[in-house]
Structure formats: C-alpha cells, structure tokens
Amino acid sequence: MRYMVTGASGQLGSAVLEQLSTRVAKSDITALVRREAAATALAAQSYGTAVASYDDVEALTAAFKGVDRLLLISGSEVGQRARQHGNVVAAAKAAGVGFIAYTSLLQATVSPMILAVEHKATEEALAASGIPYALLRNGWYSENMLGGLDYAVEHGAMIGASGEGRYASAPRADYAEAAAIVLAGGDHAGKVYELAGDAGYTGAELAAMVAIASGKPVAYADLPPAEYKAALVGAGIPDGFADVLVDSSVRAGEGWLDDQSKTLSGLLGRPTEPMAETVRKAL
Known part of the structure; x- marks a missing residue:
C-alpha cells in the first residue's frame, strides 16, 4: 500500500x-x-x-x-x-x-x-x-486564534467581531492525527467528518483564558466589522486577507465555527486538547 x-x-x-x-x-x-x-x-x-x-x-x-x-x-x-x-x-x-x-x-x-x-x-x-x-x-485551528497573543498580553486586549459566537477549535495536531487515522486505512470511503474541538468558547472566554495563563488582565473587545478590518490592516495584514479574517469572525458569531458532535474526539479515541491548554503552551 x-x-x-x-x-x-x-x-x-x-x-x-x-x-x-x-x-x-x-x-x-x-x-x-x-x-x-x-x-x-x-x-x-x-x-x-x-x-x-x-x-x-x-x-x-x-x-x-x-x-x-x-x-x-x-x-x-x-x-x-x-x-x-x-x-x-x-x-x-x-x-x-x-x-x-x-x-x-x-x-x-x-x-x-x-x-x-x-x-x-x-x-x-x-x-x-x-x-x-x-x-x-x-473546524477552526486553535492556533488561528493566537496570532496576536503577545499583543493581547502586552496591551490587555483581544479584538474580534464574533460577539457571543463560539469557536469549537482544536489544535492543528489533533486534526493532523485524525487525517492520519483516515488515510492509514479503514472504512472511510463516502464518509463526511465534521471535525471540531469538544468545547466551544467565545472571544470573551478566550480572553479570560489568556488572562489566567499570563497572570495579566486581558479583556475582549467586540468591534463592528469595519472597525475590526481597519485594526487588522493597521497591524499590517493585507487587505484581502483581512476581509477573510473579518468574515470568519462574523460568521463565527453566527455559529458557523461551532460544532458539538465530538466527531473529532471520536476519531481520535480521546478528548481534543482544551483551548486553555493550547493557550498555556503558547505562552
């Protein structure tokens, strides 16, 4: 093979x-x-x-x-x-x-x-x-949420446009393991796997995780989409990619990045890594 x-x-x-x-x-x-x-x-x-x-x-x-x-x-x-x-x-x-x-x-x-x-x-x-x-x-990679981690800790703020929407993210390593399991063999032909982390979290809950892990105050600021894009572009992110990030945040607010099926952990045969642990490792 x-x-x-x-x-x-x-x-x-x-x-x-x-x-x-x-x-x-x-x-x-x-x-x-x-x-x-x-x-x-x-x-x-x-x-x-x-x-x-x-x-x-x-x-x-x-x-x-x-x-x-x-x-x-x-x-x-x-x-x-x-x-x-x-x-x-x-x-x-x-x-x-x-x-x-x-x-x-x-x-x-x-x-x-x-x-x-x-x-x-x-x-x-x-x-x-x-x-x-x-x-x-x-689903969303947990690492996607941590690109501005140093800034968040230094300035005490994380920004987004997702409101109370939840991200059921998992680290890249968990998705990689699931891919390896499917590729290695078994009866997977015709299957559609909706893969996401076991527990979702909001932007505010993520900020709280960062605050606990860093020992510094960090709060989440929810911005209108146009303001969020302006902040991203001001930080040096190209305009087109900023549009994608803003859209993803807004859609997360609508529930499109949440999934509670636990299909990923079912494939892995273990729980996905909690976001708080991913944050702790990143810091």
Missing part, C-alpha cells in the same frame, strides 16, 4: 507525516512538496518524496502513479484553490489513485463563509471524479 500526503512540508502536512509514520511504514509514505529543498529535507527523514505544484497537472499525474491512498491538504492560495484542487483530482484520476481524503471546512456545502466557496467546489470535483473519497471538514 502506498500513501501520499500533499503539502507535506507545511504545518499540517508535516504533522500528518509524523502521525502517519506511527501507523504505517515510512517506506510506504511519499511526501509531495513544491520545492526540491523541502523534498531533500524530508528524504533525510526516510520519507519518499515527489515534487509538484497544484498548478502542474502533468507533474502531479506522474507523482501520483502507484499511490493507493492520497491526502489532499487544501492549498494556501485563497482564490486559486478550486482550480488547483481540481488539478489534483484530475491527476489522481488519471494516475489511478484508489482513495482521497480531503481537508475541507465545517459544513462546507452550506456555510456562508468566504472560505467555504472553494472547499465546496473541491468537494463537488471529488464527487464527480468517481474516486472513493472522505471529507475531513476541519
């Missing part, structure tokens, strides 16, 4: 490789990356490697030859991902890949989030391909 992880040098991909190698032989795992330097580094860790970008169907098809089970990790180029993922699916079909697991987004087919559009398109491409597949609809 041959396993491949795309985006294998990224944060999620590298964590999946680590987890997968505890379940199957490293000699059966191929890491797909975009750069030769990344391939060299992974080869030094005894992984098989292949080099191809999501834009190069010919290179992807060659890389996928002989692969039985493929993990398609969603790309990082928002606005290009539907096309790029379509290339991956087409190449996988041409190469005879037997199964694909795809890292999608919570409730992708109905979510109004900006980020959901390309995930929905990818899910449709998978359904049309005829390849057996599973959808790993990942």
Whole structure:
C-alpha cells in the first residue's frame, strides 16, 4: 500500500507525516512538496518524496502513479484553490489513485463563509471524479486564534467581531492525527467528518483564558466589522486577507465555527486538547 500526503512540508502536512509514520511504514509514505529543498529535507527523514505544484497537472499525474491512498491538504492560495484542487483530482484520476481524503471546512456545502466557496467546489470535483473519497471538514485551528497573543498580553486586549459566537477549535495536531487515522486505512470511503474541538468558547472566554495563563488582565473587545478590518490592516495584514479574517469572525458569531458532535474526539479515541491548554503552551 502506498500513501501520499500533499503539502507535506507545511504545518499540517508535516504533522500528518509524523502521525502517519506511527501507523504505517515510512517506506510506504511519499511526501509531495513544491520545492526540491523541502523534498531533500524530508528524504533525510526516510520519507519518499515527489515534487509538484497544484498548478502542474502533468507533474502531479506522474507523482501520483502507484499511490493507493492520497491526502489532499487544501492549498494556501485563497482564490486559486478550486482550480488547483481540481488539478489534483484530475491527476489522481488519471494516475489511478484508489482513495482521497480531503481537508475541507465545517459544513462546507452550506456555510456562508468566504472560505467555504472553494472547499465546496473541491468537494463537488471529488464527487464527480468517481474516486472513493472522505471529507475531513476541519473546524477552526486553535492556533488561528493566537496570532496576536503577545499583543493581547502586552496591551490587555483581544479584538474580534464574533460577539457571543463560539469557536469549537482544536489544535492543528489533533486534526493532523485524525487525517492520519483516515488515510492509514479503514472504512472511510463516502464518509463526511465534521471535525471540531469538544468545547466551544467565545472571544470573551478566550480572553479570560489568556488572562489566567499570563497572570495579566486581558479583556475582549467586540468591534463592528469595519472597525475590526481597519485594526487588522493597521497591524499590517493585507487587505484581502483581512476581509477573510473579518468574515470568519462574523460568521463565527453566527455559529458557523461551532460544532458539538465530538466527531473529532471520536476519531481520535480521546478528548481534543482544551483551548486553555493550547493557550498555556503558547505562552
């Protein structure tokens, strides 16, 4: 059996490789990356490697030859991902890949989030391909909430536009382990996994966690979307990405990043890491 992880040098991909190698032989795992330097580094860790970008169907098809089970990790180029993922699916079909697991987004087919559009398109491409597949609809990564942690501790404030909405987040490592479990084998074809942390929290509750962990006062300030975007852009975040962050926060306020099914912990066979623990580690 041959396993491949795309985006294998990224944060999620590298964590999946680590987890997968505890379940199957490293000699059966191929890491797909975009750069030769990344391939060299992974080869030094005894992984098989292949080099191809999501834009190069010919290179992807060659890389996928002989692969039985493929993990398609969603790309990082928002606005290009539907096309790029379509290339991956087409190449996988041409190469005879037997199964694909795809890292999608919570409730992708109905979510109004900006980020959901390309995930929905990818899910449709998978359904049309005829390849057996599973959808790993990942919720929010806990790390996404901690990008401004140093600022929050220094200035005593965290900002957002999510109101009383709850984030059922989990750390990247938990999602990576779930992906490795599904990729390693078992009856997952046709399954849709809505994956999220066991316990949701509001922006105010997150600020309280940071205050406890840091020993300093930290409060949450809920801002109108336009003010939140202005603050993000003022902090140096590019305009387009700021739009995505604001939309995600607003949609979290509407409940689109909350999920109480505990599907993720069910796959893991253990509870997901509590956000308070993730905060403590980050500090």
